[in-house]
Structure formats: C-alpha cells, structure tokens
Amino acid sequence: MNEQKMFCWQCQETAGNKGCTVCGVCGKTADVAALQDELVYETKRLSQVTTALRKDGKPVDKDINHLVTVNLFITITNANFDADAIKAAIAKTKTMRGKLATKDTKSTKDMVGVLATTDEDIRSLRELITYGLKGLAAYSKHANALMQDDEDVDAFIQRALAATLDDSLSVNDLIALALETGKFGVAGMALLDKANTSAYGNPEITEVDIGVRANPGILISGHDLRDLEMLLEQTAGAGIDVYTHSEMLPSHYYPAFKKYPHFAGNYGNAWWKQKEEFEKFNGPILMTTNCVVPPAASYKDRLWTTGAAGFPGCRHIDGEYGEQKDFSALIEQAKKCPPPTGIESGKIVGGFAHEQVFALAGKVVEAVKSGAIRKFVVMAGCDGRHKSRDYYAEFAKALPKDVVILTAGCAKYKYNKLDLGDIGGIPRVLDAGQCNDSYSLALIALRLKEVFGLDDINKLPLAFNIAWYEQKAVIVLLALLYLGVKNIHLGPTLPAFLSSNVAKVLVENFGIAGIGSVDDDMKLLVG
Amino acid sequence: MRAYVDQELCIGCGLCTSIAPDVFAMNADGKAEAVSDTTDANGESVKQAIEGCPVAAIRETE
Numbered sequence: 141m142n143e144q145k146m147f148c149w150q151c152q153e154t155a156g157n158k159g160c161t162v163c164g165v166c167g168k169t170a171d172v173a174a175l176q177d178e179l180v181y182e183t184k185r186l187s188q189v190t191t192a193l194r195k196d197g198k199p200v201d202k203d204i205n206h207l208v209t210v211n212l213f214i215t216i217t218n219a220n221f222d223a224d225a226i227k228a229a230i231a232k233t234k235t236m237r238g239k240l241a242t243k244d245t246k247s248t249k250d251m252v253g254v255l256a257t258t259d260e261d262i263r264s265l266r267e268l269i270t271y272g273l274k275g276l277a278a279y280s281k282h283a284n285a286l287m288q289d290d291e292d293v294d295a296f297i298q299r300a301l302a303a304t305l306d307d308s309l310s311v312n313d314l315i316a317l318a319l320e321t322g323k324f325g326v327a328g329m330a331l332l333d334k335a336n337t338s339a340y341g342n343p344e345i346t347e348v349d350i351g352v353r354a355n356p357g358i359l360i361s362g363h364d365l366r367d368l369e370m371l372l373e374q375t376a377g378a379g380i381d382v383y384t385h386s387e388m389l390p391s392h393y394y395p396a397f398k399k400y401p402h403f404a405g406n407y408g409n410a411w412w413k414q415k416e417e418f419e420k421f422n423g424p425i426l427m428t429t430n431c432v433v434p435p436a437a438s439y440k441d442r443l444w445t446t447g448a449a450g451f452p453g454c455r456h457i458d459g460e461y462g463e464q465k466d467f468s469a470l471i472e473q474a475k476k477c478p479p480p481t482g483i484e485s486g487k488i489v490g491g492f493a494h495e496q497v498f499a500l501a502g503k504v505v506e507a508v509k510s511g512a513i514r515k516f517v518v519m520a521g522c523d524g525r526h527k528s529r530d531y532y533a534e535f536a537k538a539l540p541k542d543v544v545i546l547t548a549g550c551a552k553y554k555y556n557k558l559d560l561g562d563i564g565g566i567p568r569v570l571d572a573g574q575c576n577d578s579y580s581l582a583l584i585a586l587r588l589k590e591v592f593g594l595d596d597i598n599k600l601p602l603a604f605n606i607a608w609y610e611q612k613a614v615i616v617l618l619a620l621l622y623l624g625v626k627n628i629h630l631g632p633t634l635p636a637f638l639s640s641n642v643a644k645v646l647v648e649n650f651g652i653a654g655i656g657s658v659d660d661d662m663k664l665l666v667g
Numbered sequence: 668m669r670a671y672v673d674q675e676l677c678i679g680c681g682l683c684t685s686i687a688p689d690v691f692a693m694n695a696d697g698k699a700e701a702v703s704d705t706t707d708a709n710g711e712s713v714k715q716a717i718e719g720c721p722v723a724a725i726r727e728t729e
Contacts, residue, residue, distance in 0.1 A: 153682065153685075155678065155679065155680035155681060155682075156679065156680065156681045157681075160721075161678075162678040163721050163722060164721060165680045165682050165719075165721050166721070167721050412715075412719075415718045416714075416718075436718070525682065525685070525686050525715065525719055526682075526686065527687070527688050527712070528685065
C-alpha cells in the first residue's frame, strides 16, 4: 500500500473511483492538494464571518463575494496547480477575515480536508454541497467578469459554505441544503446566461470550421467570453487567427463575435486530448478556466493562464473585473510561431440555445406531434479519458433516427463530429453551448412542457443520460434535481463522494441511476 | 512493443487500465501492469495512458 499523502475524490477520474491519496490523477501533487484543502477551509471560515454579518443586516462588499468565488474556482479539478498562487489566495482570505471579524471563529488543522468529517454520510453531503458550490462559483465568476452580480447567489454560496462547517446540522438538513444549492444553481446559470447574452447577443445556428488557416494562431480554451472578446480586440489586424478549444467552441454561436474576420474556428476536441493537440497547434494557448492538463515540455512555454487558472512555470495574465487584460506578450509570441498543423477538416453546427430553439418551436412541436421526433435525450456534461466513455459515442450512434440529442458542455465531443443527420431540417444533435448552457436545455424543456400542456416535466418525451467529470457538472445535476427532473442516468460512474446512504436517497427520491450497456440503456431511456 | 509499468512508482489509480483496458490490468498488489503488447490498434490508447499517468510510471520497451 502506498502511504496516504492527500485525499481528493471530487472528480470522476479519482483513483479507483475511491479517492486520490498519493497524487491526483489530474496531475496535482499532494502539496497542492493540501493547499487547495486549506483554501477551501479558509474560504468557509471567511463565509462564516460574512454570513454572520449579513444576519446582522450588514452589507458585504462585492470584492469579498468575488474572492470567495475565485477561491472556489481555483480548487476545481484541473484549474490551478500553482502552489504560490494558492498560497497567495489563502493569505488574502485570512487577511480579509481578519479585517471583518470582531471575534475570531475557532480553527484547528483537524478541520481541514475531506476526511476531517468522520461520519461518512455527513462527509458525503458536505462534499456534494461544496462541489456544487464550486461549480456555481465558476459560473458566477464568469458573470462577474461581465460586471453582472447576484447578491442572493453570493449570499447563498457563503451561507452554504459556512453550513458545511456546522456540526449541528443533520443528514436531513444537509440533504435540504443540497437541493437548495440546486435552486441557486439555476439562479447562477441564469445570471451567466443573462451576462453572456446581454453582452454578446443570443446564440444562433452557426457552422464552425474545424480546419486551419495559413496565419499563426492563438488558441483560447475555457469558458470566459470576456477574455475572448479582449483577445479578439487586441489581435485585430495583427495577422493572427484566433481559434477556440473545447468549452470555448460555443462562443462562435454568439452574434457579437462574428464580426471578427480573424476568429477562425475551433481546433481540437475535449480537454483530455490537449497534450497531443496543443503540441500540434504550434502557437500560444490561453487557458481562461479549468481543464488544464499538466503540459508537456514541448509546449509548456506556449501555455498561458488567466483568471482562476494557473500552472507553475506557465505565464499568468492578471486583470481585475472591468479592466482590460494585456495580452500583448502572448500576441508577440504568436507572431513568431508557425501556423497550426491541421488535424481535422469540415464544419460542426451549434447554437441551439433557448432563444434559437424557441424561434424553431413551431417546427419542433410539429415534428413531435407528427411523430417525426419520438424523443429527446439530454446527453450534456463532461468528456474524459476513461475508455468507458466510449459508451456515449456508441449510445449516440445507436439511437433510433427519430431521436434528437440535446447537449451542452464538452460531453458533445464524443458524438458532435459523427454525421447523425437531421429530422426535417432539425439536426439530430442540438448543441446549446457550454455546460452552464444546460440552463438553456432546462428552459427548452419547460417551454415544451407548457406547449404540450403538461403538469410535470417528466411527462415530456425526454430522457437524461448525463456524463460528468468535474464539479460544474455537480451543480448542473443539483439544478436539474431542483427543477424536478427524475430518472437521470449519470455516468460513466456515480461519484465516489456519494456514500451508500446518500446515493440511496438520490436513487429513491429522484430515480438517479448509473449507466449500463448501450442496449439495456436504450431500452430503458428510449424504449 | 510492450509497455512497462514501474511497480515502485505506480499508485494503482487505474487511469491506464481505464484508458487502455486491453493492455493494462491491475495485479494482485493493486498496481497496474501491461498484460499484452502494444499494437497498431491500441497504440493511441497506450500513448494516452503514458501521457496521462499522474506519476509517469509507464514507459514503452522494445
């Protein structure tokens, strides 16, 4: 047995689906894991103070809300591997608490980390809530970067963080809090939807080129549309093309970005293929959020981070909300690089967010009524490295031709380049956007419920077969549960952090299930 | 070609057995080992397993 140096089980790829104990399968060291644990703990302690202040009717400054969301974001899987950056965040958080607290809350090292909670059900629920809050914090942070805030969401994040340190709360209290986290998950995704669409317009049906051009390129990855906008502005006329990677693909669907002639297309696939693809890209890569894989030496000097992302030895570009970030050094590097090596050619289609689908509602409803569309299957979520995820490509291929896939997030890379055809002009893969755009899928489902005069979302011809990897998928899941969606299939494995009793609650009350064989699940989900 | 998993370094996380299940398997010590040769068919998966190994415990041997 290896000596236990850390404990982390927050992602789907955690060692043996039990927990990483020596180093993270994601590539983080035990030292970085310990610092992340400390940062989560200090953020919870700060949240105790801010929650008490709000209770007394005192306002909490936006900067504190932003500190909390960035701190949580830093600890999301594959976001930040930089010990110095995490230490700085811990110090800032302690200083902030010191400024606010009239009397200090108790603190002991024994309270840091997942295993500090000994009861396995309480531990499971505390972690489920904490991971959901991390996802919610990520979405809030992107909205904050577009100068949109929701004090109710921030107050909840902090109240719920504080609650995970409260030993007086029972299993039932924490189950209720997990569902409330889902409620605020919906609010957080709505906030980000408003931020993105008010700044850049409503996504529309768009063909995205997946080939390459002859100019040197910059590859931008992650979720942050404001970073993309600044990069496009600063590269205009510079003889450089900007390509999106992974979760940045849906940015092409927004009208505001179509005016940039150097916004070339999408390069590569989901996050886990980046080692090979970044090498071939040849130019600088900007990671605006998580999904950083420890880089190979061959391209490490071309990997840049910004926002909550970080990797030791890679250059980081700072910038406060509302400020222009300075990408000039990255752009200068791009000018000296050869153009990207083509790895694919063709186009993919997306842009089926709520307003675009509502515009097509008549056509969609008619197709359902006529029987041309028998069912919709939501296959949103994350992609990952495990071979077991081939299930999702096989499932998509095996779906009957009268079934439409609704998707969001990087899970789509398992099937968005297959030619699955269309139904009377409606593509069989409707991509709403990034994982947070699962909010669009929820709005579409609610609209269909209304149009068909149903009293329950579960009566729609709609099934959920969701893939998860990291914590943003946890908040999407909790949001769906809050919206009353039942019988979600979640894979490729159920989270290791669900204790058997907590899993039982989810199975009995919400019909949550794992995945089985493609054939069996096809019978269950499509009939 | 056959992959080799350094038993001292392996932490038994199961990533390689998940990425390339036809090449890697867990042994009785809870560590991964290569149980078959690398072929054209599985070469890509083996490469991903080598690159993804969090402790760089896997290498290719002749």
